[in-house]
Amino acid sequence: MSGKIKKMIDTIIEQRSHGDSIIAGTVKIKLILKGINPDKFTQKSDDNPTIITKLKQIANDLGVDLYSGTTQQPPPKVSSSYQARSPRI
Amino acid sequence: MNVITASSTKDTIQEVIQDINQQIGDFDTKMLLFFASSKFEPVSIAQEMQNAFGNATVFGCTTAGEITTGKMLKNSVVVMAFNSEIIGDVKIEILENLNESKNEINKAFVGFENHFGEPVQNMDFQKYVGLILIDGLSGAEEKVMDNLGDLTNVLFIGGSAGDDLKFQTTYVYANGKAYTNAALLALMKPNVKFSFIKTESFCSLSNPLVATKVNEAERTVIEFNNKPAVQAYAEALNIPVEKAANRFMRNPVGLMMDTEPYVRSPQQVKGDNLVFYCNILEGMELSLLESGDIIADTKQAIADTQQELGSISALISFNCILRTLELEQKGLMGEYGKIFSEIPTIGFSTYGEEYIGHLNQTATMLAFQ
Numbered sequence: 001m002s003g004k005i006k007k008m009i010d011t012i013i014e015q016r017s018h019g020d021s022i023i024a025g026t027v028k029i030k031l032i033l034k035g036i037n038p039d040k041f042t043q044k045s046d047d048n049p050t051i052i053t054k055l056k057q058i059a060n061d062l063g064v065d066l067y068s069g070t071t072q073q074p075p076p077k078v079s080s081s082y083q084a085r086s087p088r089i
Numbered sequence: 090m091n092v093i094t095a096s097s098t099k100d101t102i103q104e105v106i107q108d109i110n111q112q113i114g115d116f117d118t119k120m121l122l123f124f125a126s127s128k129f130e131p132v133s134i135a136q137e138m139q140n141a142f143g144n145a146t147v148f149g150c151t152t153a154g155e156i157t158t159g160k161m162l163k164n165s166v167v168v169m170a171f172n173s174e175i176i177g178d179v180k181i182e183i184l185e186n187l188n189e190s191k192n193e194i195n196k197a198f199v200g201f202e203n204h205f206g207e208p209v210q211n212m213d214f215q216k217y218v219g220l221i222l223i224d225g226l227s228g229a230e231e232k233v234m235d236n237l238g239d240l241t242n243v244l245f246i247g248g249s250a251g252d253d254l255k256f257q258t259t260y261v262y263a264n265g266k267a268y269t270n271a272a273l274l275a276l277m278k279p280n281v282k283f284s285f286i287k288t289e290s291f292c293s294l295s296n297p298l299v300a301t302k303v304n305e306a307e308r309t310v311i312e313f314n315n316k317p318a319v320q321a322y323a324e325a326l327n328i329p330v331e332k333a334a335n336r337f338m339r340n341p342v343g344l345m346m347d348t349e350p351y352v353r354s355p356q357q358v359k360g361d362n363l364v365f366y367c368n369i370l371e372g373m374e375l376s377l378l379e380s381g382d383i384i385a386d387t388k389q390a391i392a393d394t395q396q397e398l399g400s401i402s403a404l405i406s407f408n409c410i411l412r413t414l415e416l417e418q419k420g421l422m423g424e425y426g427k428i429f430s431e432i433p434t435i436g437f438s439t440y441g442e443e444y445i446g447h448l449n450q451t452a453t454m455l456a457f458q
Contacts, residue, residue, distance in 0.1 A: 016242075023214065023242050026445060030238045032344050033351065033446035035370040061239045063210075075210040075241050 003043040008055045015064045034058055091175040092403040092433050095168040096157040102134050105166045106141045118170040120179045123149035124437040125166040127252040131260040131267035139265030146179050148263040150222040153251030153410045156436030161426045169435035177280040180204040181263045184272040187229035191236050201276050214242045218283055223272035225249030225259045225440030230447035231368050233272055246455050248407030248439035284397055286454035287444050288390035289352050291378035296325040300373045308368045317361035325377050334358050341450055342375040350378055354449035366449045388428055398458040405455045406436030413438040
């Protein structure tokens with residue numbers, strides 16, 4: 001099977017960037033620094049399970065739901081234990 | 090004028106503060122950023138700077154050399170005072186335990202939310218900007234930058250604090266205190282446009298090195314291309330292994346974003362391994378780099394940003410100590426300083442540069458319109 005990695009990468013960039021090209025560029029750099037170079041993967045790239053696992057973790061860290069079907073997600077919220085201390089504004 | 094720069098090469102903290110106070114005069118300072126040689130006792134300078142400019146948000150760090158408008162200095166204190174015309178609002182948070190950076194960042198973000206009235210996660214990256222000053226000997230920069238980048242689209246730019254090449258202890262300063270094993274986050278809401286500069290003077294050679302075995306925690310590559318790291322590095326340069334270390338400054342490696350490198354600099358040969366100033370993850374493909382003309386490339390980067398913003402009213406510069414050492418070796422310190430002679434500038438020579446991630450042999454800069 002092939003193409004899954006490219007699809008996951010595209011989903012991460014789309015969801016996290018809200019369609020903003022500047023943020024999309026930043027997300028690409030973040031992915032490179034996390035060890036995934038988006039330009040290295042195409043529809044024909046093999047579904048390497050190690051990379052798929054890594055991308056699932058990256059998506060989780062970036063607050064992206066790979067399976068939601070939505071296209072725009074804000075960055076993840078801070079943990080609830082700290083949220084609870086925030087006053088209502 | 091919305092910013093004032095000042096510097097002092099006096100010997101004692103009291104003399105320095107008196108000197109800087111005279112240069113700043115009655116300027117209505119909203120935020121005061123300072124970079125100080127590690128020769129100044131850290132607890133005292135943190136306290137004295139806060140006492141002297143108590144109405145402003147005062148913060149800074151130790152250095153491996155200082156930069157001010159038109160000059161590269163040593164054993165000095167450099168200061169930039171901003172008024173509220175340029176910095177609408179600023180909030181400082183300290184990450185005091187870098188071993189728990191994610192929790193610390195969560196706490197800091199709550200502090201920012203309480204101050205600014207909106208979650209950092211929702212902030213507009215074109216209205217807010219972050220500065221990060223971090224212990225340059227903590228080895229924690231990658232993790233902290235990674236965690237920050239996960240949680241927000243607001244960009245944090247900055248540098249790793251130095252200690253004048255003693256490699257003993259570095260400090261960040263805020264709230265009248267000196268912190269070590271810590272990072273300082275300053276989240277700002279400027280009233281003017283701002284832009285980022287990331288400049289490094291390297292071109293990519295054609296020899297890719299894939300990190301096939303690493304010790305991430307130790308920033309060590311054990312194998313490139315399934316060969317002992319130092320052997321693969323030397324082969325790529327077509328030089329004997331014994332001469333590999335001589336080429337580190339001229340030939341670091343880089344993660345490539347199109348043609349732009351994110352530089353990782355080798356620090357030392359350890360057995361057959363290569364230790365870097367920045368971690369390299371297993372599977373990363375890196376390009377071997379060849380150094381170029383720092384002066385010309387930096388001038389071009391500044392000119393591009395001047396064109397983008399129309400003009401630059403203030404520049405905060407984080408210049409890698411390895412760039413500073415290269416400039417020093419080539420007798421170009423004065424010429425480099427002159428690049429900034431027409432722009433109000435503050436900066437320092439860093440033990441690492443921060444922009445989206447942790448970088449080496451790079452200058453990162455924040456420019457205000």
